[in-house]
Amino acid sequence: MDEVxxxxxxxxxxxxxxxxxxxxxxxxxxxxxxxALLESGISGIVETVPTYRSLMVHYDPGVIRYAALExxxxxxxxxxxxxxIPPSEVLEIPVLYGGEEGPDLPFVAEQGGRSVDEVxxxxxxxxxxxxxxxxxxxxxYLGGMDDTIATPRLKTPRVKIPAxxxxxxxxxTGVYPIDSPGGWQLIGRTPxxxxxxxREKPILPEAGQYMKFYPIDRAEYDRIAEQEAAGTYVxxxxxxxxxxx
Amino acid sequence: xxxxxxxxxMLTTVQDQGRTGYQQFGVPVSGAVDPRSAAVANxxxxxxxxxxxxxxTIMGPQLRFDQPAVIAVTGAxxxxxxxxxxxxxxxxxxxxxxxxxRFTGPKSGCRAFIAVAGGLxxxxxxxxxxxxxxxxxxxxxxxKLEKExxxxxxxxxxxxxxxxxxxxxxxxxxxxxxxLRVVPGPQDDAFTSAGMETFLTGVYSVxxxxxxxxCRLEGPEIAHESSGDIISDGIAFGAIQVPSSGQPIVMLSDxxxxxxxxxxxxxxxxxxxILGQLxxxxxxxxxxxxxxxxxxxxxxxxxxxxLLRHVLDN
Numbered sequence: 001m002d003e004v005x006x007x008x009x010x011x012x013x014x015x016x017x018x019x020x021x022x023x024x025x026x027x028x029x030x031x032x033x034x035x036a037l038l039e040s041g042i043s044g045i046v047e048t049v050p051t052y053r054s055l056m057v058h059y060d061p062g063v064i065r066y067a068a069l070e071x072x073x074x075x076x077x078x079x080x081x082x083x084x085i086p087p088s089e090v091l092e093i094p095v096l097y098g099g100e101e102g103p104d105l106p107f108v109a110e111q112g113g114r115s116v117d118e119v120x121x122x123x124x125x126x127x128x129x130x131x132x133x134x135x136x137x138x139x140x141y142l143g144g145m146d147d148t149i150a151t152p153r154l155k156t157p158r159v160k161i162p163a164x165x166x167x168x169x170x171x172x173t174g175v176y177p178i179d180s181p182g183g184w185q186l187i188g189r190t191p192x193x194x195x196x197x198x199r200e201k202p203i204l205p206e207a208g209q210y211m212k213f214y215p216i217d218r219a220e221y222d223r224i225a226e227q228e229a230a231g232t233y234v235x236x237x238x239x240x241x242x243x244x245x
Numbered sequence: 246x247x248x249x250x251x252x253x254x255m256l257t258t259v260q261d262q263g264r265t266g267y268q269q270f271g272v273p274v275s276g277a278v279d280p281r282s283a284a285v286a287n288x289x290x291x292x293x294x295x296x297x298x299x300x301x302t303i304m305g306p307q308l309r310f311d312q313p314a315v316i317a318v319t320g321a322x323x324x325x326x327x328x329x330x331x332x333x334x335x336x337x338x339x340x341x342x343x344x345x346x347r348f349t350g351p352k353s354g355c356r357a358f359i360a361v362a363g364g365l366x367x368x369x370x371x372x373x374x375x376x377x378x379x380x381x382x383x384x385x386x387x388x389k390l391e392k393e394x395x396x397x398x399x400x401x402x403x404x405x406x407x408x409x410x411x412x413x414x415x416x417x418x419x420x421x422x423x424x425l426r427v428v429p430g431p432q433d434d435a436f437t438s439a440g441m442e443t444f445l446t447g448v449y450s451v452x453x454x455x456x457x458x459x460c461r462l463e464g465p466e467i468a469h470e471s472s473g474d475i476i477s478d479g480i481a482f483g484a485i486q487v488p489s490s491g492q493p494i495v496m497l498s499d500x501x502x503x504x505x506x507x508x509x510x511x512x513x514x515x516x517x518x519i520l521g522q523l524x525x526x527x528x529x530x531x532x533x534x535x536x537x538x539x540x541x542x543x544x545x546x547x548x549x550x551x552l553l554r555h556v557l558d559n
Contacts, residue, residue, distance in 0.1 A: 007431030010511030011539035013481040015431045022476060049268045049479040051503050056479025058265070061540040062547060133271035134477060134503030137380050141477075177271075178380050197370050197382065203270035 004077055006070055007054075011061060012046070016073060017054040022143065027131055030055050031208045032083040036076045044069070050207040051132045052141070089209045090127050092236040093175070093190050094216040094224060095166050097123075101189035101221075108151045108168060108185050120215055122146045123173065123187065127210040127240065138177030138194035138203045142211060145173045157183035164189045166213065175211075177203075188215075191225035192235055204235060246366070246398040247311045250390050251345065254306035258457075259365060259384035259396075260498070262295040264373035268502040274482065275375035275383070278457055278498045279356055279521025281546065282320035285416065286360035288554050289317035289337045291405025297367055297374035299359040299390075303524065305348025306390060308359075310340045314398065315362035315405055318346075320417060321354025321522055337362075337411035353419035354522035362405055366397030377499060378457075411557050416518065422448065422528045423519050425495075427485065427510035428539050432475060435507040436487070440468035444509055444531060449493060451527045457499040459486075460523055466491035469507065477505040483512030483520060485531075495520060515542035 007015040016033065019026040030050050037048060037057065044063030049056040059069055097120045098105040109116045128142035135141075150171040158181060161167075165176045167184030176182060177194035190213075194204050205211065216224070227233035250257075260283065263276025277283035277300055284294040299306070305323040310316075317337045318325050325332045326347050332338055334357075340346065348357070367374045367385060376384025385394060405411055433441065449464035473489035480486075484496045486506040495512060496504075497520070510531065512520050523529065534542075 008428055008511070008536055009431045009479065009481040009508070010428055010483055011514050011536060011543055013479070015478055017431075017478070020476065047266050047268055049502060051478045052476050054478045056268075056481070058268075058481070062544055065540060066536055132477070132503060133269065135271060135501060137267075137270060137272040137377075137382065139271050180379075195380075202371055203267070203272065205270075207269060 006073070008066075009056060013056055013058045014066070014069070014073075015054045015056050019053050022052045022131065024129060024143070026053050027129065027208075028085070029080065032080050032085055033076065035085060036080060036083045037073070040072070040076060042069070042072050051134070087239045087241040089237050090240050091205060091209055091211050092238070093192055093211055093213050094220065095124070095188040095190050095213045096218060096221040097188035097215050102166070102187040104154075104185035105187045108149060108187055111151055112149050114148070119149050119187065122149050124213040124215055127212045128173065130205055130207055130209050130211060132207050133203070133205065136178055136180055138205065140174055140205050140211065142172065142174055145171055147171055151185045153183040154185065157181055161186065162189065163193070163195070164191060166190060191221050191228055192233065193228050196228075198231065210240060246400055248361070248396045248398065249309045249311060250392055250394040250396070251307040251309055253390040253392055253394070254301055254348065255304040256302040257306045257390040258300050258376040258378065259297050259367050260300045260375045261297045261373055263498065264371050264375050264377070264383065267371050268479070271502050272371065272382070273377055273499050273502060275373070275377045275457075276498050277358060277521070279320050279358070279518050281518035282356070282416065282521070283358045283360075284550055285335070285413070285553070286317045286319040286358040288550065288557065289319070289335065289411050289413070290315055290360040290362045291337070291401065292360055292362060292364055294550060296360065296364040299365075301348065301357045301359065303351050303355060305357055308346045310342065310344050310346070312342045314340050315401070315408065316340055316346070317360050317411070318357055319360075320357045322352040322415065322417070323357045324349035324352055325357070333412065335413050335415045337405055337408055339408060354417045355524040356521055361398055363399040363401035366399045379499065406558055413553065417522050422530060423523065424530050424532050425516050425520060426513045426534045426539065426542070427531045428513060428536050429510045429533060430508070431478070432507040433509055435470055435473075435475070436509055437468045437470055441509070443467050444493070445533055447530070449529050451523045451525055451529070453525045455523070455525060457497055459497055459500060460495045460520070462493045462495065462529065464492070467493065467509065473507050474505055475507055477503045480504050480508070481511055483514070483517060484508045485510050485512065497521070513539035513542060515539070515546045
């Protein structure tokens with residue numbers, strides 16, 4: 001394992017870096033460290049931001065100065081192997097593939113030499129690790145997409161992509177959580193709202209969880225969209241270990 | 246209890262001290278770009294430091310007060326007037342029903358902050374009243390103010406004490422060249438020593454590309470060891486990103502929570518009050534200081550706010 005580095009990010013944050021690559025092993029150490037930190041009750045921690053290879057720790061120097069914080073964080077690293085990590089949750093995300101909702105699906109199929117149905121099967125097979133959130137509220141950086149459906153971004157980005165759109169950009173896949181401009185190849189749309197300000201937990205996905213897409217038809221899309229509008233939809237989820245057994 | 250927007254100005258938004266706790270979900274912190282001036286405006290108006298204020302950029306708005314209110318304007322001098330009569334910055338002022346606050350034009354700085362005693366009647370979203378326009382989160386319907394908007398006010402429990410003496414000397418002064426103190430990192434090792442030297446000795450100009458998200462600078466090119474790209478990590482307020490172009494971008498309130506450019510250094514919190522006032526054409530230099538000195542400066546600044554409140558309220 002790489003040596004853990006403490007990198008100052010101004011006078012109220014430190015980036016604790018666990019490696020220099022995108023890997024599941026590094027990401028799970030970050031998850032363990034984040035859990036250990038939040039459970040430690042160290043005073044003065046304002047918030048933490050997990051990313052691919054580091055955890056950014058925002059703190060209040062009025063409560064804890066950097067030298068004291070670094071010592072405590074290093075103390076946590078020693079016991080990282082003993083941290084009990086709860087099994088990862090898998091969010092089950094229904095997707096209406098193709099049509100108006102996924103206008104680029106035929107292109108993705110054509111350039112990969114596959115049929116549309118094959119692309120849907122390949123895209124909806126894996127459980128994708130949510131490495132981190134960023135870019136816009138609720139946007140997930142997912143790992144684990146099959147290279148055979150990798151497709152370059154659009155040459156000219158679209159001005160407005162509707163919330164819920166599912167896209168592919170290079171070897172990445174993801175969901176647009178809010179209406180935004182963007183250059184991803186759109187293959188479908190989910191009626192599940194990644195961001196809903198009135199919800200107790202406004203953002204649905206969390207770093208460290210997994211996402212599994214499954215195809216639905218228009219009738220089911222409409223049904224779920226109606227439930228989302230009424231605030232009664234509960235996203236299906238299962239524990240990763242349970243499913244493996 | 247309300248304010249009617251007669252003209253929104255160039256960019257007027259509701260902000261407070263920011264939305265913390267949601268960066269892990271990709272939600273930017275937002276908040277006042279010059280948090281110090283926002284806090285001072287609130288203290289002068291008798292509010293808590295973190296109360297929501299109006300942040301006005303370069304060309305201020307025209308606002309009609311539909312009932313009497315106590316207000317304070319801080320930060321940039323955008324030329325505030327009350328019914329056409331010049332009004333002091335950094336002073337609590339009693340406004341009568343029907344009076345109109347107008348700004349005649351910028352004299353110094355970039356952003357002014359208007360606090361109203363009692364605060365703005367704006368719902369909190371994820372624990373904050375700050376506006377994040379790009380995603381339509383918080384503030385007044387998630388957007389900048391527009392003509393004919395009516396903002397509710399919360400009635401103050403009691404008016405601020407000793408109104409006549411609630412004033413301080415304006416804290417922001419325009420200069421021909423500004424110095425921003427910085428702490429190196431998190432990717433200072435991605436630059437050559439000559440590149441770091443360039444950064445710490447060069448004079449940089451603020452380009453026309455500056456908004457609440459970031460402030461693009463132009464000046465001597467800062468050399469990387471190899472490239473300006475990294476695997477994305479977290480971005481703090483005041484982070485100085487240097488992409489492969491070698492030209493720095495200072496990240497402000499509406500910055501994305503994560504990003505993939507090398508960050509050579511971070512402006513210290515105590516200097517956000519200067520950073521938040523920079524506008525196109527301004528010249529800046531960077532001065533390296535130690536992390537502990539930066540934290541001392543922040544704590545001293547906070548102590549000065551407590552002292553100000555104590556002096557005004559007693």
